[in-house]
Amino acid sequence: MTPNTGVAWLTGEEDAAWRGWIEATQRIAAAIEHDLRNDSGLTFDDYEVLVTLSEADGRAQRMSELAMSTVQSASRLSQRIDRLADRGLVERRPCEEDKRGWFAVLTDEGLASLAAAAPGHVESVRRNLFDHLSPDDVVTLAEMMPRLASSFHAARAHADD
């Protein structure tokens, strides 16, 4: 029993990349969440839901699609939509074709809250991320990060086969 035989441990360069990835992604997410809560009373996941709905046809999206596009479990998203509905920022609307299905819909008040939060949020994203990146870094990330995200879309498509 030599369980560690054959393990492809991280190289020095990979280890630096991975430790840096963990710390940078956690600190940036925490700082931006902190700013957003202070400025607008929204969590980062709330904000993502509002943005996604604001860009959807009729400002509405099926709950199941919204969970996938915002990387949230169906149960957590459902609780989040309840809280946003309590504040008047979204509404639940039954799906006409599918009696078990529900849509989340962005209200006018939700759109106004998003519009009010956006300038401060963008400033926070700049201060915590883009102010520390060169133009070349941005080009690199604009190619690399969507590619990394898309590897999960491929995995999901295979799982659905």
Added chain:
Amino acid sequence: MTPNTGVAWLTGEEDAAWRGWIEATQRIAAAIEHDLRNDSGLTFDDYEVLVTLSEADGRAQRMSELAMSTVQSASRLSQRIDRLADRGLVERRPCEEDKRGWFAVLTDEGLASLAAAAPGHVESVRRNLFDHLSPDDVVTLAEMMPRLASSFHAARAHADD
């Protein structure tokens, strides 16, 4: 009152980088956490605490330093250490010089749990991140991510002035 005047909205390239950043970092963290819980019963934050202690002098670190190095609030870290202590993986030890201070110490059982979890965790990190990166991508991230993380160290140093 035109609150959006003067806002430096994200450029197309920045927007792609930021949306990709959010999705990639969230999906990778969720996938690695899922694998770690399934394989070893540890959360990602548990694993980070055990790694940090395993690399510290005498496998011990002050609670306040451990909170900073693992990007956790003092209260959340304290609850986590309680749960890890219940499982025999860490111990709390009072600090001899400072009567209000406490150390967290990795036990032999904690070190054994970490050693048992590590091969599967490294495999998960490769499958979810490094398998989708070229050698050049790794060099780029090994420079960029620690630099982004260090911008928060500088901010903390100023806040302590």
